[in-house]
Amino acid sequence: MTPRTAYALIATDLDGTLLRGDDTVSARTRSALARAVASGARHLVVTGRPAPRVRPLLRILGGRGLAVCGQGAQVYDAGADRLLWSVTLDRELAENALGKIEAEVGEVYAAVDQDGVEGLTLIEPGYRMPHPNLPSVRVRHRDELWREPISKVLLRHPELSDDELAAAAREAVGSLATVTMSGPGTVELQPYGVTKATGLDRAARLLGVTPARTLAFGDMPNDIPMFAWAARGVAMANAHAELRAVADEVTLSNEEDGIAVVLERLFPQGTLQQARQ
Numbered sequence: 001m002t003p004r005t006a007y008a009l010i011a012t013d014l015d016g017t018l019l020r021g022d023d024t025v026s027a028r029t030r031s032a033l034a035r036a037v038a039s040g041a042r043h044l045v046v047t048g049r050p051a052p053r054v055r056p057l058l059r060i061l062g063g064r065g066l067a068v069c070g071q072g073a074q075v076y077d078a079g080a081d082r083l084l085w086s087v088t089l090d091r092e093l094a095e096n097a098l099g100k101i102e103a104e105v106g107e108v109y110a111a112v113d114q115d116g117v118e119g120l121t122l123i124e125p126g127y128r129m130p131h132p133n134l135p136s137v138r139v140r141h142r143d144e145l146w147r148e149p150i151s152k153v154l155l156r157h158p159e160l161s162d163d164e165l166a167a168a169a170r171e172a173v174g175s176l177a178t179v180t181m182s183g184p185g186t187v188e189l190q191p192y193g194v195t196k197a198t199g200l201d202r203a204a205r206l207l208g209v210t211p212a213r214t215l216a217f218g219d220m221p222n223d224i225p226m227f228a229w230a231a232r233g234v235a236m237a238n239a240h241a242e243l244r245a246v247a248d249e250v251t252l253s254n255e256e257d258g259i260a261v262v263l264e265r266l267f268p269q270g271t272l273q274q275a276r277q
Contacts, residue, residue: 006215006231006266007036007041007231008040008041008042008209008213008214009041009042009204009207009209009215010033010036010043010214010215010216010217010263011045011046011068011200011215011217011226012043012044013045013046013047013048013217013218013226014045014047014049014054015047015048015049016219016220016239017217017218017219017254017258017259018045018217018254019254020255021254023057023131025060025061026260028260029257029259031260032257032259032263032264033061033259035263035267036266036267041267042065042207042209043065044067044203044204044207045061045067045068046067046068046072046196046199046200046203046216047067047068047069048071048180048186048188048196049069049070050069050113050114050119050121050151051069051074051076051083051116051117051119052116052119052120053069053134053135054067054069054076055076055078055081055117058078059078064078065077065078066078066084066203066206066207067203068196068199068202069199070086070113070152070190070199071152071178071180071182071188071195071196071199071222072190072195072196072197072198072200073086073087073088073089073151073152073190073191073194073199074115074151075202075203075206081117082117083117085199085202086115086151087151087191087194088149088150088151088191089150089151089152089177089190091149091150092146093177094112094146094150094153094177097172097173097176097177098110098153098155098189101155101168101172101173104171104172105157108157109124109125109126109157109158110124110127110142110153110154110156111123111127111129111136111153112145112146112150112152112154113150113151113152114148114149114150114151115148115149116149119150120135120136120137121135121136121137122136122138123136123139124138124142124144124145125138125140125141127154128156130183130185130186151190151191152188152189152190153177153189153190154186155169155187155189156185156187162185162186163181165187166179166181166187169187173189177190178193180195180222181220181221182220182221183219188222195222195225195226196225196226197226197228197229198225200216200226200229200230211229211230211231212231213231214229214230215232216232216233217233217234217235217236217251217258217259217262218234218235218236218239218243219236219238219239219240219254220240220243221242223235223243224242224246227246227247232248232249233246233247233248233249234247234248234249234250234258234259234262235250236250236251236252236253236254236258237250237252237253237258238253238254238255249262
């Protein structure tokens with residue numbers, strides 16, 4: 001009888017985790033994921049990127065299933081190219097939260113991800129995209145950021161570190177929004193109570209998979225709720241200290257095929273179809 005592996009769902013962050021610095025996935029990691037999928041597991045991308053910025057990557061990965069986008073605010077069906085679920089951040093509330101943050105730390109620079117599969121990333125004067133290769137539209141004035149429904153606000157400060165800005169933002173906004181830090185230069189405001197775990201839970205229910213059968217990979221503090229939800233959380237060697245502190249395991253970096261190292265151990269050559277629950 002073929003032995004069952006423990007995991008029916010593999011949840012991976014993108015930036016700093018599945019993706020290398022040049023936004024590619026190594027051949028070794030692709031092969032390890034393919035072996036896991038052939039063994040009966042599902043691969044689910046769980047990312048802070050909004051659906052429109054994830055679509056091209058899913059096509060490269062050959063994915064036609066679900067993805068959790070926008071820090072858990074969107075569940076995207078890649079095959080149908082539509083959102084199965086999304087929650088937006090109230091724009092008046094977001095503007096108020098931004099004002100509270102600036103009252104504490106001085107001027108910040110902001111951007112927003114619009115809701116929907118064709119939503120744009122709008123950036124105000126002074127904001128610099130942490131990923132220059134991601135498409136964005138520069139607006140002339142902050143008021144233009146609020147012209148369409150949004151899933152989140154992205155913040156940068158000219159002097160404070162990401163950790164300092166995230167801490168100050170949490171203190172300032174309270175229950176107006178959830179504050180996350182998802183990568184270098186990426187502090188975000190999203191709907192209060194929404195995290196990667198809420199989106200992952202929705203997607204897993206649609207797939208019929210439980211937390212007990214889920215393995216998660218990540219690199220930043222925004223992955224902490226996902227690790228708490230999943231049975232096992234694996235941090236990359238390049239992960240933020242806060243995530244490494246709560247991880248069940250630390251693997252090699254995203255540049256060194258850290259995901260593949262773990263999957264090759266859990267899904268060895270010859271492992272066949274396993275039951276899902």
